[in-house]
Amino acid sequence: MYKYDPIDQQIVNERVAQYRDQTRRYLAGELTDEEYRPLRLQNGLYIQRHAPMLRIAVPYGLISSKQLRKLGDIAQKYDRGYGHFSTRQNLQLNWPKLEDTPEILAELATVEMHAIQTSGNCIRNITTDQFAGIAPDEIIDPRAIAEIMRQWSTFHPEFALLPRKFKIAVSGTEKDRAIVQAHDIGLEFYKDVQGQMAIKVWVGGGLGRTPILGTVIREHLEWQHVLSYCEAVIRVYNIHGRRDNAYKARIKILVKALGIEEFKRQVEEEWAHLKDGPLTITQNELDRVAKYFEPMPYKTLPAHDASFDAAVASNPAFAAWVKRCVQPHRVPGYRAVTLSLKPHGKAPGDITSEQMHVVADLADAYSFGELRSSHEQNLILADVQVSDLFAVWEKAREAGLATPNIGLLTDIICCPGGDFCSLANAKSIPIAEAIQMQFDNLDYLYEIGDLELNISGCMNACGHHHVGHIGILGVDKDGSEWYQVTVGGKQGNDASIGAVIGPSFSAEEMPGVVQRLIEVYVRERQDEERFIDTVRRLGVAPFKAHVYAEKETA
Amino acid sequence: MSQLIQLAANGQASIVADAWIRVVPPAAGEESVRKQAGKVVLFKLTGEQTYTAEQIANTEIPATGKILVPLTIWQARKAELQSRLAAGELGIVLATNETAEALQAEFTDLNTLPLIAVFVERFADGRIFTLGNWLRTRFGFKNELRAIGDVLRDQLFFHKRAGFNSFLIRADRSAEDALASLNDFSQPYQGGVADVPVWRRVNRA
Ligand code: HEM
Ligand code: SF4
Numbered sequence: 001m002y003k004y005d006p007i008d009q010q011i012v013n014e015r016v017a018q019y020r021d022q023t024r025r026y027l028a029g030e031l032t033d034e035e036y037r038p039l040r041l042q043n044g045l046y047i048q049r050h051a052p053m054l055r056i057a058v059p060y061g062l063i064s065s066k067q068l069r070k071l072g073d074i075a076q077k078y079d080r081g082y083g084h085f086s087t088r089q090n091l092q093l094n095w096p097k098l099e100d101t102p103e104i105l106a107e108l109a110t111v112e113m114h115a116i117q118t119s120g121n122c123i124r125n126i127t128t129d130q131f132a133g134i135a136p137d138e139i140i141d142p143r144a145i146a147e148i149m150r151q152w153s154t155f156h157p158e159f160a161l162l163p164r165k166f167k168i169a170v171s172g173t174e175k176d177r178a179i180v181q182a183h184d185i186g187l188e189f190y191k192d193v194q195g196q197m198a199i200k201v202w203v204g205g206g207l208g209r210t211p212i213l214g215t216v217i218r219e220h221l222e223w224q225h226v227l228s229y230c231e232a233v234i235r236v237y238n239i240h241g242r243r244d245n246a247y248k249a250r251i252k253i254l255v256k257a258l259g260i261e262e263f264k265r266q267v268e269e270e271w272a273h274l275k276d277g278p279l280t281i282t283q284n285e286l287d288r289v290a291k292y293f294e295p296m297p298y299k300t301l302p303a304h305d306a307s308f309d310a311a312v313a314s315n316p317a318f319a320a321w322v323k324r325c326v327q328p329h330r331v332p333g334y335r336a337v338t339l340s341l342k343p344h345g346k347a348p349g350d351i352t353s354e355q356m357h358v359v360a361d362l363a364d365a366y367s368f369g370e371l372r373s374s375h376e377q378n379l380i381l382a383d384v385q386v387s388d389l390f391a392v393w394e395k396a397r398e399a400g401l402a403t404p405n406i407g408l409l410t411d412i413i414c415c416p417g418g419d420f421c422s423l424a425n426a427k428s429i430p431i432a433e434a435i436q437m438q439f440d441n442l443d444y445l446y447e448i449g450d451l452e453l454n455i456s457g458c459m460n461a462c463g464h465h466h467v468g469h470i471g472i473l474g475v476d477k478d479g480s481e482w483y484q485v486t487v488g489g490k491q492g493n494d495a496s497i498g499a500v501i502g503p504s505f506s507a508e509e510m511p512g513v514v515q516r517l518i519e520v521y522v523r524e525r526q527d528e529e530r531f532i533d534t535v536r537r538l539g540v541a542p543f544k545a546h547v548y549a550e551k552e553t554a
Numbered sequence: 555m556s557q558l559i560q561l562a563a564n565g566q567a568s569i570v571a572d573a574w575i576r577v578v579p580p581a582a583g584e585e586s587v588r589k590q591a592g593k594v595v596l597f598k599l600t601g602e603q604t605y606t607a608e609q610i611a612n613t614e615i616p617a618t619g620k621i622l623v624p625l626t627i628w629q630a631r632k633a634e635l636q637s638r639l640a641a642g643e644l645g646i647v648l649a650t651n652e653t654a655e656a657l658q659a660e661f662t663d664l665n666t667l668p669l670i671a672v673f674v675e676r677f678a679d680g681r682i683f684t685l686g687n688w689l690r691t692r693f694g695f696k697n698e699l700r701a702i703g704d705v706l707r708d709q710l711f712f713h714k715r716a717g718f719n720s721f722l723i724r725a726d727r728s729a730e731d732a733l734a735s736l737n738d739f740s741q742p743y744q745g746g747v748a749d750v751p752v753w754r755r756v757n758r759a
Contacts, residue, residue, distance in 0.1 A: 121678070
């Protein structure tokens with residue numbers, strides 16, 4: 001992974017000093033709440049329901065064992081001994097003290113970490129596929145460009161105070177796993193007819209209150225121009241994005257208002273001035289950064305391992321875990337392992353300090369000391385030898401990190417919701433827990449198969465409910481908590497936004513509602529059809545009919 | 555004590571006396587407060603009118619001295635201001651909801667203006683950075699470019715890198731204290747108006 005040189009280190013150190021002084025001035029009453037707000041937000045600090053919340057950047061989801069240990073220690077020392085991995089691959093602490101945050105950032109800086117631009121109206125952490133660099137279907141590893149873009153966007157002098165937050169995702173695989181279409185800018189890397197690295201650029205996607213999938217603004221962009229092109233896009237947005245209404249301030253609203261053709265015309269006009277200027281990435285700079293993302297020193301291994309095959313054959317629990325939590329790798333004899341942060345009945349994405357240490361040790365012993373976080377809120381050991389899988393499983397299981405539910409109904413994506421977030425309409429974690437308990441039967445879960453269930457506590461959509469096969473949204477009705485259900489959302493190349501099935505439900509009804517949606521699927525599915533395929537084939541009607549029929553007779 | 559910070563050609567910052575008189579139109583009436591969904595709208599949209607015809611007409615323009623005049627006043631009252639321009643006594647204020655093109659359209663050569671100020675009503679309005687950048691890089695403005703309005707020390711580093719070389723710190727804050735923030739970072743990653751990205755600046759290999 002990328003390693004800081006003295007310039008990177010100096011920037012984060014200077015940032016800590018700057019923020020320390022800003023916080024001092026705020027506490028001394030020299031800065032108003034309003035003035036301090038964007039400053040703390042751009043250091044990841046929200047003021048939330050119980051306490052501030054600190055969001056620490058995990059750039060494109062890549063983290064070392066050393067860094068994870070540090071996070072574990074910080075959570076222990078300054079928080080309540082746990083952290084929360086978010087849907088944007090970052091780590092959040094739910095209970096730090098404001099006065100401690102400069103010190104936390106100083107500790108982070110010692111392991112080349114920070115909380116820069118993890119919040120606020122600026123360019124946020126750039127996200128990507130958790131299997132970048134190892135996925136068999138990868139065409140281009142986008143991480144070097146992602147790192148170059150991280151640096152470019154860090155304290156960008158022109159884009160420090162945009163109309164609203166700005167999220168960029170990059171992906172270089174055949175099957176999109178980074179939801180590029182749900183981002184302000186999505187960059188899809190591919191090889192063009194000349195065999196050169198090129199980028200298809202999507203713009204104007206975003207979930208939130210007005211879910212919109214992105215539109216392709218440019219089919220073919222040479223990689224050298226990615227910075228100048230993004231700069232042109234964001235410049236047009238900075239000037240014309242709506243600042244008069246926070247709910248209409250995202251770039252997606254501007255793109256819709258102007259129409260993609262007019263928006264594109266303005267971008268191209270702007271780009272004409274920037275293209276081929278100093279922002280053009282040199283081969284030198286790409287090579288400098290790319291050397292940090294070269295393939296690991298893999299051994300030459302046979303594709304099969306007899307002891308592994310025997311363990312799978314004789315141990316059903318291990319076999320179940322392999323089926324759900326072990327993902328393919330491009331190098332023979334290696335696999336990726338997803339450590340589930342979704343044990344049934346616990347807050348999705350939460351991880352304790354002790355678990356962080358266990359995971360860091362696993363990474364050191366079995367996966368070159370590196371880890372990835374996924375937007376599904378799990379952790380990944382990307383480079384495990386097949387012959388080590390059994391040992392990894394045993395240790396992960398002991399630490400409660402081996403629930404074999406990856407990609408299944410209980411691998412729920414869930415925002416912090418009403419338990420933590422002051423914007424929430426409703427709680428989301430207890431709903432996730434109740435659904436996990438309702439389906440706490442692995443055989444049944446396997447029978448249901450691949451299914452994504454996403455929960456957000458309000459229309460800000462932090463839990464990506466719009467793109468869940470089943471989406472659950474907290475709504476407020478006369479001051480009490482209700483839940484609206486959608487079906488048919490999907491992430492990926494054929495992304496779609498779910499359709500609402502009807503009037504909302506109380507918290508107690510929710511596990512039953514999910515149960516009935518599943519009943520329809522099990523009744524109607526053909527052959528190998530997944531839940532989402534059945535919804536796409538049949539539409540919402542049969543699901544709606546069954547859910548509300550039961551409700552009326554109940 | 556002056557609130558004006560100025561960068562010398564060598565980048566040295568100092569607090570200097572302000573030689574310019576700011577021409578400010580009278581306040582508009584209560585009815586001009588715009589609301590949306592019950593909330594007062596804090597930012598004007600790009601292209602939105604800055605002052606009403608009545609405000610423009612009622613603006614008093616001092617007869618002598620260097621005057622800093624809003625673009626809309628210049629547009630409406632050019633005739634009476636022409637001699638001041640010729641005398642080098644006219645600077646223009648561009649508001650963040652106005653466009654650099656509108657300013658450009660008024661002057662065949664922007665460099666006949668000794669001073670352009672960009673007025674930011676709320677510090678969180680990042681359009682000021684793009685405007686600064688455009689004036690310097692696109693429109694070739696070489697004279698003094700000043701940030702005025704809700705100008706606070708925590709944005710100064712960005713203002714500077716977006717091409718501003720003078721900063722009128724908000725009246726209730728110390729310009730002296732603000733000086734320090736101009737040097738928050740010693741080796742920024744990306745280019746600014748006056749420099750190139752770090753990988754073109756230094757050898758990082
Ligand atoms: C608890 C404090 C949090 C607050 C106050 C908060 C606030 C918000 C707001 C206001 C939005 C909507 C922005 C817009 O549409 O313009 C949003 C979107 C989002 N949040 Fe959060 N959030 C919080 C925590 C989280 C967490 C823990 C995650 C990850 C699990 C997360 C992930 C996201 C994502 C992915 C979006 C993007 C949806 C989109 O594309 O528009 N947020 N958040
Ligand atoms: S979706 Fe709403 S409730 Fe959930 S974290 Fe985001 S803002 Fe809070």
